[in-house]
Amino acid sequence: MPNWELVRQDFSELRQTMNGERLAYLDNAATSLKPKSVIERLLSFYQQENANVHRGTYQLSFKATEEYEDARKVIQHFINAAAAREIIFTRGTTEGINLIASTYGEQNIEPGDEIVISLAEHHSNLIPWQQLALRKKATLKYINLTSTGEIDLADAKQKITAKTKIVAVTHVGNVLGNVSPIRKLAELAHQNGAIIVVDGAQAVCHLPVDVQELAADFYAFSGHKMLGPTGIGVLYGKQKLLEQMPPYQFGGEMIEDVQLDNSKWDQIPHKFEAGTPNIAGAIGLATAVKYLEQVGMAQVKARDAELMAYLLPKLMAIPGVKIYGSQNPQQHVGVVSFNLGTLHPHDVATALDMEGVAVRAGHHCAEPLVHSLGTNSTVRASLAFYNYQADCDQLINAIKETKEFFKGELR
Amino acid sequence: MSLDKLNQLYRAVILEHAANPHHHYAVPNATNKKTLHNTTCGDTINLSLHLDADNKITDIGFTGQGCTISQASASMLTDVMMDKTTEEALAIAKIFSDEAIGEKHSRDELKKLGDAQVLTQIMEFPARIKCATLAWWALKEALLKNAKGDK
Numbered sequence: 001m002p003n004w005e006l007v008r009q010d011f012s013e014l015r016q017t018m019n020g021e022r023l024a025y026l027d028n029a030a031t032s033l034k035p036k037s038v039i040e041r042l043l044s045f046y047q048q049e050n051a052n053v054h055r056g057t058y059q060l061s062f063k064a065t066e067e068y069e070d071a072r073k074v075i076q077h078f079i080n081a082a083a084a085r086e087i088i089f090t091r092g093t094t095e096g097i098n099l100i101a102s103t104y105g106e107q108n109i110e111p112g113d114e115i116v117i118s119l120a121e122h123h124s125n126l127i128p129w130q131q132l133a134l135r136k137k138a139t140l141k142y143i144n145l146t147s148t149g150e151i152d153l154a155d156a157k158q159k160i161t162a163k164t165k166i167v168a169v170t171h172v173g174n175v176l177g178n179v180s181p182i183r184k185l186a187e188l189a190h191q192n193g194a195i196i197v198v199d200g201a202q203a204v205c206h207l208p209v210d211v212q213e214l215a216a217d218f219y220a221f222s223g224h225k226m227l228g229p230t231g232i233g234v235l236y237g238k239q240k241l242l243e244q245m246p247p248y249q250f251g252g253e254m255i256e257d258v259q260l261d262n263s264k265w266d267q268i269p270h271k272f273e274a275g276t277p278n279i280a281g282a283i284g285l286a287t288a289v290k291y292l293e294q295v296g297m298a299q300v301k302a303r304d305a306e307l308m309a310y311l312l313p314k315l316m317a318i319p320g321v322k323i324y325g326s327q328n329p330q331q332h333v334g335v336v337s338f339n340l341g342t343l344h345p346h347d348v349a350t351a352l353d354m355e356g357v358a359v360r361a362g363h364h365c366a367e368p369l370v371h372s373l374g375t376n377s378t379v380r381a382s383l384a385f386y387n388y389q390a391d392c393d394q395l396i397n398a399i400k401e402t403k404e405f406f407k408g409e410l411r
Numbered sequence: 412m413s414l415d416k417l418n419q420l421y422r423a424v425i426l427e428h429a430a431n432p433h434h435h436y437a438v439p440n441a442t443n444k445k446t447l448h449n450t451t452c453g454d455t456i457n458l459s460l461h462l463d464a465d466n467k468i469t470d471i472g473f474t475g476q477g478c479t480i481s482q483a484s485a486s487m488l489t490d491v492m493m494d495k496t497t498e499e500a501l502a503i504a505k506i507f508s509d510e511a512i513g514e515k516h517s518r519d520e521l522k523k524l525g526d527a528q529v530l531t532q533i534m535e536f537p538a539r540i541k542c543a544t545l546a547w548w549a550l551k552e553a554l555l556k557n558a559k560g561d562k
Contacts, residue, residue, distance in 0.1 A: 019416065344478035346454075347421075350539060354417050363453045376453040376476060405414050405421070 002295050004303065008386050010035040010291075021356025024391040024398075029174055029202055029335050029382035030360055031224045034288070038227055041287040045280045053279055054253055054270070068279050071286035072269070078289045079219065080210040081236050088235040088242070088272045089282050093201040094124040096220030096235035097168070099272065100197055101128035103245040104218075105166065111137040114163040116194075118143040118151050118180070119372055120173045123365040125199040129168055143169070145372065149176040149325040156188060164194040171203035171214075175364045175373075175380065176325035177308075177335030179207070186215035195241065201225055205384065206304050206334045208297040211236050223281060227288035232281030235272075242268040249274040295385065303385040304334050311383070311392040312336060318399055324373050337364075337378040340399060343406055345379045351405060352379075355398035357391075420536050421479065422529045429479040434472040434489035445553035446475075449541050454481050458549040466497045473549075478542050480533070485546035487527035497554050504547050507531070511544050 008014060011033045016023055025033060045067075051060035053068045069084070076084045090096045105128075109115065115129045119142045133140040141164075144155040151169065160167060167189040169180050182198055189196040195217040203209055205226040211219045216236070223232040237245075247254055247265055251274035257264040265271045292300065312329040315321055320341040326332065340348050349361035360380045363370040370377060381395055441459035448455050454477030461470040471492050473485045492500050503523050506516050510531040521528050533543045 344454075346478040346539070346542060347480070350420065350536060351414065351417055353538070354414055362451050367453070370453070401414050405417055406426075 001302075002299055004385070004388070007295060008388065010037070011386050012036065012039075014386070018356045018358065019354050021354075022390075022394065024357045024387075024394040026381040026383065026387065026391060026395060027358045027360050028205070028384040028387070029225070029364075029380065031230070032205060032227050032384055033386065034229070035227055035291050037291055038229070038284050038287045042229060042280055042284045045283055050280075052276055064279060067283050068277070071282040074286040074289050075234055078209075078293065079204070079234075079236060080212055082212065083239060085268050086236055086239050086242065088237065088269045089277050090220070090233040090235050091231055091278070092222040092224070092233035093199060093220045094222075094233075096218075096233055097125055097197065097199065098128050099235055099248045100218050100220075100237075101132045103248050104195070104241065105129075105132045105136075107244075107246060109133075109136040109138050109165055112163065113138040113165045114141055114161065115139070115166045115168070116141045116143060116156075116159050116164050117168045118156075118170070119145050120149065120151065120176070120178075120180070120369050121168070121170055121366065122174050122199065122201070123367070124201075125168055125170055125197075126368070129166070138165075139163075142368070145369075148178075148327075148331065149173065149369075149373075150178050150331070151180045151185070153181060153184060156185060160185075160188045160192055160194065162192055164189065164192050166197060167194050168197040168199070170199040170201075171209070171219075172200075172206060172333045172335075173325075173366075173369075174202045174335065175337050175366050175369055175378070177202075177332035177337075177382075178325060179203075179331075179333055182214045182216065186217075190215070202333070202335065205292075205300075207301055217241055223285040223288065226285075227291055228285035229278075229281045232278045232285050234285075239268065242272070247271050247274065251275045253277075300385045304383055305330065307383045307385075307387055307389070307392060308332050308334070308336070310389055311381070311395070314392065314396045315381075315399075318396070318403070320403060321399065324375075324378055334384070335380060335382045337373075337380045339375060339378055340403060343402075345377045347406065348379050348399075348402055351402035352395070352398045355394065355401060357395050357398045359395070416535075419532060420539070424526050424529055425479065425483040428483035428486040428526065432473075432482055432486035434486065434493075435474065436472040437474055438470045438472045441470075443553040443556065445549040445556070447545055447549040447552070449477065449481065449545050451541065454478060454542065454545060456481065456485050456546050456549050458485070458546060458553055460492070460550075460553060462497065468492055468495050468497075468500060473546065477545070478539075480530070480539050480542040481545050484527065484530055484543045487525060487530065488546045488550060491523070491525040491527060492550065501551065501554055504551050507547050508544060508551075510534070511540050 051064040053065040200221040219236040224230040254274040345361035438459040455475040
């Protein structure tokens with residue numbers, strides 16, 4: 001097991017106070033903190049190695065290109081893609097999913113076709129499909145959830161039919177933290193001739209991910225939720241699919257040949273990376289991946305589970321706290337959503353902020369899911385492996401003090 | 412203890428308005444209505460009012476759901492806007508929204524806000540400014556819509 005005390009020291013943001021209190025950062029599902037190695041890598045790139053990629057004839061540009069393409073290989077191995085060319089650098093999960101909807105979706109969806117998503121989706125894996133369905137006069141169907149917020153496989157079997165062209169689901173839910181049965185959904189999709197798109201934004205930072213094992217056709221995630229910089233993300237796609245798809249954007253670096261009245265596209269992945277990419281971002285993300293691999297994803301997963309097993313029972317033991325989703329800590333990967341009596345989550349979050357505890361309050365960009373839970377908003381605490389039991393204790397104590405402060409309000 | 416700072420935001424008068432909001436109803440035969448959402452948290456304010464022939468607010472009320480701050484703010488707004496003309500109401504709303512963006516007004520001007528004066532300290536809690544201003548934006552939109560003859 002890694003020395004978690006030493007691991008924690010790599011995250012300088014934790015060495016500060018918030019509102020005069022020790023900072024308990026429990027908003028990791030929104031964005032993770034960045035370790036020293038990632039910050040230093042960005043700095044050294046911009047200080048010493050900055051040059052554009054895939055165009056210079058000079059040493060610096062050659063080196064930058066090499067680093068950028070090495071980053072692609074690091075990501076490839078991290079998620080066990082079959083080839084580096086199956087890794088496309090994007091701005092984040094949102095851009096990755098929009099890319100598929102605008103290319104594969106535009107090319108393959110016809111009137112009367114079906115797109116199947118789940119009720120647990122973040123808006124970024126919902127609106128691109130909703131709008132595609134509207135443009136194409138296709139039907140958008142939602143897989144229902146069980147009473148504990150899990151994807152209902154029996155319902156999935158009903159919803160995924162021969163008319164289904166695309167199934168798009170989240171790997172780990174950003175509100176309830178439950179893991180979707182991706183492999184089984186992929187089998188259902190493939191049996192019906194559909195492809196499966198997986199939103200991995202909340203999974204890659206908590207679980208070892210193997211895209212071939214999952215049988216995912218596309219897998220999208222963001223760098224900033226897994227210790228990397230903002231503005232960089234990854235879209236994995238099966239080579240055969242990527243090759244058949246039209247480009248997403250047009251411009252430099254994505255062409256093979258340009259004539260006055262037509263152009264030919266470069267090979268994948270470059271076909272999907274028009275313009276100067278986020279070079280430092282990709283290199284920073286590769287550094288983040290190396291950091292995660294050094295800690296070990298199995299250890300990260302075990303640490304997250306250990307912290308949740310500590311936090312959830314304590315949270316449930318506070319009278320008036322309502323937990324959404326499962327009561328079993330094993331079904332909450334890094335995330336737990338709750339409410340405190342009739343207190344509005346924004347009031348709770350402000351009070352927790354005063355106690356140094358950073359959490360998210362609101363609908364978490366998943367309005368259909370939050371409404372299905374019978375509420376308009378929740379408080380969400382989300383863990384990372386660099387959190388401590390002390391962070392959980394601070395949250396628990398702060399909730400108790402908040403309850404006391406608002407005792408006249410609580411019903 | 413840091414919760415002491417919470418007292419600056421959640422004054423007794425705010426908690427009282429939130430627990431027992433004033434004019435918490437939809438105005439029957441409303442001449443002007445506006446529903447606004449706070450997209451970050453899903454709060455909703457439905458504001459409705461009745462303007463007479465002299466452009467005076469003869470009734471005003473609100474429904475919806477949201478946090479203590481948004482509900483208290485709406486309740487305070489309805490108190491202060493009752494019997495005001497459109498012109499007076501917009502002038503008062505401007506004082507409130509100016510304060511929310513850090514533009515200070517004199518003590519005499521602030522008095523026109525009634526109980527809502529305490530909410531001008533919302534600047535201390537930047538994450539909550541949207542909650543406090545939601546009802547006031549709804550009022551402005553409801554009244555300005557009418558000014559353009561778009562009842």
